[in-house]
Amino acid sequence: MMKTSMNLMDKIVSLAKRRGFIYPGSEIYGGLTGFWDYGPLGTELKANIKRLWWNDMVYKRSDVVGIDAAIIMNPEVWKASGHLEAFTDPLIECKICHQRVRADNIEVKIDHEKTHKNKKIEWTQKKSFNLMTEVFLGVTQPKQKAYLRGEITQGVFVNFRNITDSTRIKIPFGIAQIGKAFRNEITPGNFSFRSREFEQMELEYFVAPDQKEAEKIFEFWKKERVEWYKTLGIKTENIRLRDHEPDERAHYALAATDIEYKSPFGWKEFEGIHNRSDWDLGRHKLTYKDPETQKEYTPWVIETSGGVDRATLFFLLDAYHEEGERVILKLHPHLAPFKAAVFPLLANKEDLVRSARDIYQSLSKHYYIAWDARGNIGKRYFSQDEIGTPFCITVDYDTLKNDTVTVRDRDTTKQERIKKDKLKDFFDNALHFN
Numbered sequence: 001m002m003k004t005s006m007n008l009m010d011k012i013v014s015l016a017k018r019r020g021f022i023y024p025g026s027e028i029y030g031g032l033t034g035f036w037d038y039g040p041l042g043t044e045l046k047a048n049i050k051r052l053w054w055n056d057m058v059y060k061r062s063d064v065v066g067i068d069a070a071i072i073m074n075p076e077v078w079k080a081s082g083h084l085e086a087f088t089d090p091l092i093e094c095k096i097c098h099q100r101v102r103a104d105n106i107e108v109k110i111d112h113e114k115t116h117k118n119k120k121i122e123w124t125q126k127k128s129f130n131l132m133t134e135v136f137l138g139v140t141q142p143k144q145k146a147y148l149r150g151e152i153t154q155g156v157f158v159n160f161r162n163i164t165d166s167t168r169i170k171i172p173f174g175i176a177q178i179g180k181a182f183r184n185e186i187t188p189g190n191f192s193f194r195s196r197e198f199e200q201m202e203l204e205y206f207v208a209p210d211q212k213e214a215e216k217i218f219e220f221w222k223k224e225r226v227e228w229y230k231t232l233g234i235k236t237e238n239i240r241l242r243d244h245e246p247d248e249r250a251h252y253a254l255a256a257t258d259i260e261y262k263s264p265f266g267w268k269e270f271e272g273i274h275n276r277s278d279w280d281l282g283r284h285k286l287t288y289k290d291p292e293t294q295k296e297y298t299p300w301v302i303e304t305s306g307g308v309d310r311a312t313l314f315f316l317l318d319a320y321h322e323e324g325e326r327v328i329l330k331l332h333p334h335l336a337p338f339k340a341a342v343f344p345l346l347a348n349k350e351d352l353v354r355s356a357r358d359i360y361q362s363l364s365k366h367y368y369i370a371w372d373a374r375g376n377i378g379k380r381y382f383s384q385d386e387i388g389t390p391f392c393i394t395v396d397y398d399t400l401k402n403d404t405v406t407v408r409d410r411d412t413t414k415q416e417r418i419k420k421d422k423l424k425d426f427f428d429n430a431l432h433f434n
């Protein structure tokens with residue numbers, strides 16, 4: 001079957017809603033632009049991405065510790081970090097209908113111009129539009145103005161001294177964090193790609209103020225992060241690194257490279273690697289004293305900043321596969337929401353259901369397992385393939401005779417008979433968890 005690029009996006013949006021990955025936010029009230037809710041399967045997929053990231057970035061490294069900072073911080077943080085002044089997008093306004101769009105988004109501009117058929121469009125001059133989302137705290141007037149964090153990063157920097165004082169970590173070291181960020185985006189769109197509320201997974205890696213050393217670490221993280229996505233299944237031809245031009249860089253970045261995905265709407269960023277030099281710690285007037293040399297200095301920072309929502313969307317797009325009428329999400333087993341599904345061959349045969357339930361309960365102690373007793377086996381396979389479940393286990397009459405079940409592989413559709421008491425070992429091995 002031919003599938004055009006835009007078709008693919010439509011198919012993912014429809015699958016995401018139908019099977020419980022991603023729903024429009026506040027849908028029963030007409031939705032709210034730029035906000036999305038994750039359903040049962042989307043929540044699992046996102047949780048798996050975050051868990052794998054934390055495993056690799058924190059648990060497997062002795063030089064990284066974690067933090068979970070507050071979303072709302074003293075507004076002085078944002079003044080010092082430069083966000084109140086410089087965290088902006090360029091905006092232009094259509095002089096016919098007064099709709100505002102990002103000046104740097106050519107596609108949106110062209111699409112908008114098409115809505116005014118046969119009319120000559122004029123746009124206003126570019127204006128800078130601040131992306132920070134304001135909130136008001138307390139009950140007495142005037143309420144205290146604060147901001148929802150526009151990047152999770154500043155919570156790491158303002159705790160730099162707390163972390164060096166309360167742990168034994170020494171430079172070079174990293175602080176990892178996962179959490180929500182908010183941006184008052186002018187034109188949210190492309191499904192969950194550009195949202196106003198999203199999640200980031202970030203590492204801030206602190207090094208001595210030595211340009212050569214910082215560049216070496218910057219190169220290291222570029223390679224490491226691209227490999228991470230590839231190991232989890234992103235196809236080599238769909239991922240690339242792209243260096244920022246000097247006029248594209250955020251106000252804090254001395255150098256920046258995006259990890260981009262070849263999406264149906266073009267090559268798009270889903271992680272940024274930044275050399276933030278001593279910008280942030282310098283602005284917060286924070287220094288580090290080397291415990292051996294007693295030399296005091298402002299460390300430099302190399303940052304890896306990934307978007308959990310964009311990774312979720314791109315993993316879904318990359319995994320989507322059709323074979324005739326069959327839709328298969330070929331998600332890496334570590335990402336798949338369910339690791340296996342258990343079926344009794346027939347839902348009305350008590351012996352089969354009891355035996356299948358036993359298997360379901362014993363495997364559920366180790367893995368997230370689906371149960372399905374509806375319809376026929378073919379429909380159940382079809383349904384599990386569409387959500388990326390790597391294996392389906394069927395309990396049939398032979399199970400009652402010889403304690404074996406069929407295990408069917410999502411990608412090859414091959415089936416093999418396995419002893420019930422060997423299933424845990426089989427999955428440990430096949431899912432690469434051991």
Ligand code: GAP
Pocket residue numbers: 150151152153183185192193194195196197198199200202269270271272303305306307308309310311
């Ligand atoms: N601390 C650095 C920082 O925030 P960024 O390049 O602005 O850098 C990092 O953002 C990542 O956050 C992006 O690569 C993207 O995955 C995600 N992100 C940024 N804005 C987003 C938005 N409006 N919607 C969804 N994800 C977004």
